[in-house]
Structure formats: C-alpha cells, structure tokens
Amino acid sequence: MKLIAIHLQNFRRHGDARLELGEGVNILYGRNGAGKTNFLEAIHYAALTKSFINASDAECLKFGATHFEINAEWESDGGIRSTARVYFSNEQGKHVFVNKSELESFAKIVGEYPCVALSPFDLALVQGAPQERRRFLDSSVSQTNKAYLEDLLNYRRALTQRNKLLSEMKGAPSDAQRQSLAVWTESFAALAAAIMFRRLKFVQEFAESLAKAYRLFHSFSETPTIRYDSDVEIPPNATKADILSEIQLRLARIEEEEIRRGVTLLGAHRDDLDFQINGVSVRKFASQGQQKTFVVCLKLAQHFYIQNILNEKPIFLLDDVFSELDRDRASDLVELLKPMGQSIITTTEKKQFDNVRQILIDDGIHATAR
Numbered sequence: 179m180k181l182i183a184i185h186l187q188n189f190r191r192h193g194d195a196r197l198e199l200g201e202g203v204n205i206l207y208g209r210n211g212a213g214k215t216n217f218l219e220a221i222h223y224a225a226l227t228k229s230f231i232n233a234s235d236a237e238c239l240k241f242g243a244t245h246f247e248i249n250a251e252w253e254s255d256g257g258i259r260s261t262a263r264v265y266f267s268n269e270q271g272k273h274v275f276v277n278k279s280e281l282e283s284f285a286k287i288v289g290e291y292p293c294v295a296l297s298p299f300d301l302a303l304v305q306g307a308p309q310e311r312r313r314f315l316d317s318s319v320s321q322t323n324k325a326y327l328e329d330l331l332n333y334r335r336a337l338t339q340r341n342k343l344l345s346e347m348k349g350a351p352s353d354a355q356r357q358s359l360a361v362w363t364e365s366f367a368a369l370a371a372a373i374m375f376r377r378l379k380f381v382q383e384f385a386e387s388l389a390k391a392y393r394l395f396h397s398f399s400e401t402p403t404i405r406y407d408s409d410v411e412i413p414p415n416a417t418k419a420d421i422l423s424e425i426q427l428r429l430a431r432i433e434e435e436e437i438r439r440g441v442t443l444l445g446a447h448r449d450d451l452d453f454q455i456n457g458v459s460v461r462k463f464a465s466q467g468q469q470k471t472f473v474v475c476l477k478l479a480q481h482f483y484i485q486n487i488l489n490e491k492p493i494f495l496l497d498d499v500f501s502e503l504d505r506d507r508a509s510d511l512v513e514l515l516k517p518m519g520q521s522i523i524t525t526t527e528k529k530q531f532d533n534v535r536q537i538l539i540d541d542g543i544h545a546t547a548r
C-alpha cells in the first residue's frame with residue numbers, strides 16, 4: 179500500500195497542508211513542534227480512522243476550528259487507486275468516506291489500508307498495562323481478519339450489557355434477572371471463545387515473524403518468545419469448542435461471585451501477552467536497550483505478519499525512532515525498511531541516507547520536497 183498524497187484541513191497545528199510522498203523510505207524532518215508527528219497521526223487516521231497515540235478526535239481539531247478534514251490518495255501494491263476522507267466536527271461527529279461513499283461503520287476501513295505505527299510511546303507495550311498488549315494483538319488480527327473485528331465489537335457490547343445486568347443484580351437477584359444473565363452469558367462465552375481461539379492462532383503464527391525480525395534487526399543471539407496469557411486454562415491445540423466448554427465451566431463456577439461483585443470476572447478482555455527473551459520476562463529483566471529492540475522487532479514482525487496474510491505491504495509510520503536508537507542502528511533500520519514498501523519516518527535533523535526522500539516540514543503550513 180502506498181500513500182500518494184495527504185491533505186489536512188484544521189488537523190492539529192495544520193490549517194491547510196498537503197504532503198506528497200514517494201515510494202520506499204520517506205523522511206519528514208524539521209524542528210520540534212513543526213507538525214511532523216501531526217502528519218503521521220493524520221495518515222493513521224486516513225488508514226484506520228484514529229490516532230496512534232490514542233488521542234480523541236476533538237484533541238486533533240485545530241485550536242479554534244469547528245471541523246477537521248483529512249483527504250488521502252492511496253495506491254495498492256496492485257496499482258488500484260482510491261481515496262479516503264475523514265471528517266470530524268464536534269456537532270456532527272466523525273464521518274469516513276472511501277471513494278466518496280460514506281462508510282456505515284468505521285470497522286469497514288480496517289484492513290483496506292494496512293498500517294503499522296511505531297513511536298516512543300510503544301515502550302508501553304513492554305512496560306505498560308495488559309491493555310496495551312491487547313491493543314497490539316487486536317490491531318494485528320483485525321487488520322487481517324474482518325470477522326475477528328466484528329466479533330471483538332460484539333464482544334465489547336456483550337460485556338457492557340452483561341456488566342450492567344450484573345451490577346443491577348448485586349444483592350438480591352430476581353429469577354427474571356438470572357434468566358437474562360444466562361442468555362447474556364451464552365453469547366458472551368461464544369464470543370470470548372472465538373476471540374481467544376483467533377488470538378492463540380495469531381500468537382502461534384506471529385512467533386515466526388518475530389523470529390525473522392530478530393534475525394534481521396538484531397545481531398546478537400537472543401531468542402524472543404511470545405505467549406498468550408489467560409485465566410482460562412487452554413491446553414495446546416485446543417479447538418474453539420474446547421475453549422468454549424472451558425469458559426462455560428469457569429463462568430458457571432464463578433457465577434455467584436460475579437453476582438456478588440456485580441462485574442464480569444473472566445474473559446478475553448482480561449487476557450495478556452507474555453514477552454520473553456531467552457526465557458526471561460522482557461518487562462522484568464531486560465535492559466532499556468533490549469526493551470527498545472524488542473518493541474522495534476514487534477512492529478517489524480507485525481509488518482511481516484500483515485503482509486504475509488494480506489499479500490499487501492502495510493505502510494510503516496515511524497515517529498522519532500532515530501532519537502531512540504544510536505546512529506548505526508538507525509541506518510541499519512533504514513536499510514531494513516527499504517524493501518518493505520512505503521515507510522514514513524520523522525526526525526529533527528536531516529540525515530545522510532542513499533535513495534531516501536527527505537521532506538522538510540516547515541512552519542506546519544506546507545511541506546516541500548528536497
């Protein structure tokens with residue numbers, strides 16, 4: 179996938195700015211605060227309808243403006259052109275259009291413009307809460323599997339409903355409430371099983387991509403492993419039906435406790451990923467440098483994984499990663515990225531690289547190719 183051009187109106191600090199990009203590696207350079215990260219954020223919106231740093235739509239609205247708009251021109255690896263438009267205003271909310279027709283659900287765009295983003299905030303993937311790792315998991319699987327994203331959205335709705343009911347049942351549940359809980363539990367368990375099954379499959383397949391990333395980016399003998407961590411005990415090679423019966427069994431066992439506490443205590447929303455290097459926890463025992471390498475490799479691996487499944491190279495957004503790596507590692511990374519399709523890298527200083535398009539981001543008003 180390739181982004182040919184992107185036009186921003188009232189997005190972050192950009193009132194009206196157009197950026198044209200080339201094949202392969204593109205570097206956006208310019209002083210701090212020039213609006214480089216803002217551009218990557220807008221590109222992420224054009225691919226996945228949201229920010230990669232978990233900012234809200236309203237935060238991206240230029241101070242004092244009433245609406246923002248992003249227009250992107252894409253070209254697939256097979257040469258098919260399309261446009262994506264994201265519109266947001268506080269009154270009308272967010273609207274997404276592909277080739278000028280409005281999408282009834284944002285989920286529809288996910289996977290159409292495969293995209294991987296890496297920023298300094300991603301250190302949270304090893305250091306942060308389980309939620310960060312589930313987000314990584316869900317983003318990887320959703321971009322390659324539309325049914326998964328649908329299940330995930332339905333799961334979240336079922337969980338909200340089930341929690342609402344449980345909180346109403348707290349204390350003295352009626353028979354009618356117990357019957358309704360049984361109905362919600364049935365659909366909740368089926369969705370949880372579908373999600374866990376797909377995530378397990380992902381973890382198995384992803385191991386190969388992660389090993390490849392380590393081979394390419396890391397010269398020392400370190401072996402990364404990734405494991406799916408769940409309260410539900412899942413034997414190796416479990417089928418979806420095995421997982422479902424285990425979940426049902428566990429939910430039946432904890433039902434009274436859930437009613438007492440008024441909340442769902444088991445499910446895919448509580449699972450986690452366990453990252454290890456040479457058999458020890460990355461979070462607990464790896465050095466800062468090893469953790470950074472691990473995160474870079476996770477994202478490289480995500481790129482390999484998505485490309486393998488979709489047969490389309492995702493665009494790769496790298497925000498300020500050079501400042502996190504020393505100079506040799508930075509040029510290693512650029513060399514590695516060259517055959518990987520289009521990548522867009524932000525940095526404060528112009529760098530010496532061959533065959534790389536370097537674009538100066540000026541006062542945030544426009545960008546010029548150099």
Ligand SMILES: Nc1ncnc2c1ncn2[C@@H]1O[C@H](COP(=O)(O)OP(=O)(O)O)[C@@H](O)[C@H]1O
Pocket residue numbers: 189190191192208209210211212213214215216217237238239240241524
């Ligand atoms: N919603 C907004 N409206 C206007 N300006 C904003 C908004 N959000 C951030 N900015 C400004 O954008 C600038 C940061 O842009 P950024 O893309 O992060 O810069 P950099 O080039 O260093 O990556 C800051 O000066 C900030 O004040």
Ligand SMILES: [Mg+2]
Pocket residue numbers: 214215216497498524
């Ligand atoms: Mg920045």
